[in-house]
Amino acid sequence: MKKALILSTLALLISGQVAAKTWVLTDTESNTEQGNWHISSHQLNIKSSPFSIEQTVLHGGKQEGSKLLVIKSQNGLTITLIPTRGMDILHVEGFGVRMGWDSPVKEVVNPAYMNLESRNGLGWLEGFNEMMVRCGYEWTGHPGTADGQLYTLHGKAGNTPASKVEVSVSDSAPYTITVRGLLKESTFKKADLQTQTELQYVPGSSQFSIHDVLTNKGDYDHDYQIIYHSNFGQPILEEGAQFLAPIAQISPFNDYAKKGLSTWQTYAGPTKGFDEMVFNIAPLSGANHQTLAAVVNKAGNKGAAIHFNTTQLPVLTLWKNTDTLKQGYVTGIEPGTSYAYPVTIEREQKRVKQLAPGQSAHFDLTYQLLHSANDVNQIKQDIATIQGDQKVEEVSTPMAKE
Amino acid sequence: MKKALILSTLALLISGQVAAKTWVLTDTESNTEQGNWHISSHQLNIKSSPFSIEQTVLHGGKQEGSKLLVIKSQNGLTITLIPTRGMDILHVEGFGVRMGWDSPVKEVVNPAYMNLESRNGLGWLEGFNEMMVRCGYEWTGHPGTADGQLYTLHGKAGNTPASKVEVSVSDSAPYTITVRGLLKESTFKKADLQTQTELQYVPGSSQFSIHDVLTNKGDYDHDYQIIYHSNFGQPILEEGAQFLAPIAQISPFNDYAKKGLSTWQTYAGPTKGFDEMVFNIAPLSGANHQTLAAVVNKAGNKGAAIHFNTTQLPVLTLWKNTDTLKQGYVTGIEPGTSYAYPVTIEREQKRVKQLAPGQSAHFDLTYQLLHSANDVNQIKQDIATIQGDQKVEEVSTPMAKE
């Protein structure tokens, strides 16, 4: 406790009278880096729902110098964040369910070893193994050339080491844990987009929330794009697993996905030669523009749901990569401002958003681990309520050609 | 003192009978790295003009592993060098004046996180925030394709971690401080250009000098180019600030700069939409080819002057980037062997220089912080003396089209 207190700064966060203790793990401005670090509910004299929060510096291979920050709730979830990779979430486990997947990339690659420009803009694939990657914010989507430069796959935020990382624990029940990370996409003459990421978790619960605030720190209007690339494999994904969401319209991303349109609601098992089918979805939303999307297993007692807001994230990409287990058997549920087309197409089709100088965009998502038939049924019901009588419009023609 | 002595090697530098103590902070050959390191005049039993010299390893974000080396003179300047970025100078402060500027890039980016090839050769902009960057030596200038390869913006020296760094302090008054750094641009079959950089500072004074020696260590003639990209913002730069230099000829770099030609002598305040205007200058020089250029504030009591030699650095680029404060309100005074055109144009126009095997080129510059009307007036007088009766030739047509 002593050391933790010495290392910490006590911050009184007045939000609904809630005070909290805060530890700064990394800060470029004060040149702070805690490296290996640990705190526990025991040390904090919290009895209700035991937890620990631990940062570990990784070694070896291309993960040399990477960091993991693990929130471990004894009765709840274990959430593994990657401060050195855009505060991405590597995986989440709890209640016998795992949200995450098995990529052939096993290491948590330090961006120092990445070359996003390699493989004609597909270098990002050399580090991709997260449950959630921020694909943005300067650009997102498939690589393409525009303005004489290569826009690499899925942007740079997910390969940006956080400039400031802090952990807070509320002083009173339910002892909410907050992890904040600052991502800077600052390039002279090009961009000064800064994202204050935030993850909040109440120990013992089966969900956590993301509250990201992207701010244009520059003096000029600036485009931005974001896709919350959220990925789920076994044990949720399996033959007969279902994709669930309230939908206005769904269409195939490209010609190859056309033949999967009619079966968009279910998943194949691991299928050699399947590669990937991608679908563009216009989601419906309910009160306050809130909506959700989920993937659930065949038995309907395990799953993952993402709750989001369609004013913030108006479109949804469904990525079905039901190829073999070793190839990466995974589905992506990806709320975003854009579909995954190259920036040229997203511009043409007016999905690239803009921030005025000083303006911020908020992105609030809740990730929910479903671990019972009850959980799944509740989600189904919520979706049915939003869907109401509206028929899902299945459009057979892709909205663009890459 | 003990530890410092243990860590140090005592070097007797016989140059005008001056002995000095030398500390090796980094050396790839002996595998030396001091990391965080500190020495002070107090430890050295020097009473005259107190100073300290400190190396700090930086952490967090893209500055993880970067190093700063700060010379702090109590009555003089604080000079911050970056051993991991070409011995560049981040900023210089003293006498109530700052030489340096405010880039949207706040971190001191470790080159491990840079990709100079990105953004079609403009990746360099992701790390640019220094008061002085060495743009060279294998090439310099704007990106362009030649010999089937991309020549990236401003070369690689400024993003090269020094292979050897040493600090010396003379044993007798005025206890001159010398910082040397070795930059290697060594690539099998391509180049073996090595630059022994040197910065000298006399504690208490308001100027410091650079003595760089570039040597072609290879067995073949090799081209080289260098621009000493020296950048100044507030408080020197402001509306009505003046650019001063003895000039034979000035011309706009491109069509956009044409409309700023007539007002080259003064600066606009922070101006939204200004972007940048660049001017190519043929400087005049005085005795021994010595010349100077300066930027001074409106009141004429603050400024920065650069003294250089036109046999070493025959051309001068004036970069007026008087855009908004957040965009980077800054002017560059850039003595060089080349203008900022791509290598193809610099070759055509015969400004690319060459070194025979074993041959060296010397670059000697003095940076002077001006902190009184007296200082400024002296500089004006020196410039007037060199300019004499010669009229500045203003050429309205750019000498090349990028």
Next chain:
Amino acid sequence: MKKALILSTLALLISGQVAAKTWVLTDTESNTEQGNWHISSHQLNIKSSPFSIEQTVLHGGKQEGSKLLVIKSQNGLTITLIPTRGMDILHVEGFGVRMGWDSPVKEVVNPAYMNLESRNGLGWLEGFNEMMVRCGYEWTGHPGTADGQLYTLHGKAGNTPASKVEVSVSDSAPYTITVRGLLKESTFKKADLQTQTELQYVPGSSQFSIHDVLTNKGDYDHDYQIIYHSNFGQPILEEGAQFLAPIAQISPFNDYAKKGLSTWQTYAGPTKGFDEMVFNIAPLSGANHQTLAAVVNKAGNKGAAIHFNTTQLPVLTLWKNTDTLKQGYVTGIEPGTSYAYPVTIEREQKRVKQLAPGQSAHFDLTYQLLHSANDVNQIKQDIATIQGDQKVEEVSTPMAKE
């Protein structure tokens, strides 16, 4: 001994009844990194042939964070491996001979500072100074564009930090030392090629062996290519030095090499303007497809031989880079699955090999340091035996145009 034991895991390697002690120096899975590490025969109570094995973390310049692993046999060889660069071999010394060469690149470059895509795919040259580099396995050869992407010079394995490194010493005479390193070329959707490298050395001897096992961990057939780029300079290489190998056919790599075809058996001294001549060789082999190739000095009492298997490595590239000493006076003897042509040509000419899912390819080579006329004569005799009566077919036309 104590510390070493604490640090170590005791592994009983049952291979021909030989038990061994094993130390894990690096392991991404268990997040192990020993950093500076040392073991000696003295500590292990081994008396026969004294040795030490030492890992050192390097600092400064572009070698910051690189690691060397040095096997030092008092009566035999000193073998320097680079765990952070594909388990490459920097150099080997012993018996008054050095296997290795002098590149203008002196530092052991950390791949974090490399950009293989730079210089239009020749970025690899910024780190090339090894006696042996693994050029593979996803691709090898000269850069070229295929499938819309740049295949960079000589692939990525040689610039891949090992994911697992372990050192073993047998428990009984002759106390064989084994160094294993795991190289992962794992990219989502692209490749999952993993190579378990192994070097074995018997203390006191003048040779060591390589046993690499490349496995396709993916679920799809995957191409692979490999060239064991093995490089020798002074004191072996000199004017009048000889290249020796049993050969079915030799041809120039390109038009420039045509004029060197008739003198392929001997080397020029350091020759300004020579650049490089490359020859494609179809080697002959003897029993069990074993063959060898060697370079020996003029006096015939110093040399380096490589023993390999033509079912594993069917082709041989001879690289004569007898340019000046500073430019890099060196010859490459390069057994491989491919010649050094770009992948497009290698595909056309059917030299690109393939592994089925789960399938492995083995590469077994023995590097022998020759330090007496006896050694050299034995090699000559072995080559003569394999060559027999067969005439070397000298083909004057290159088999492809780059």
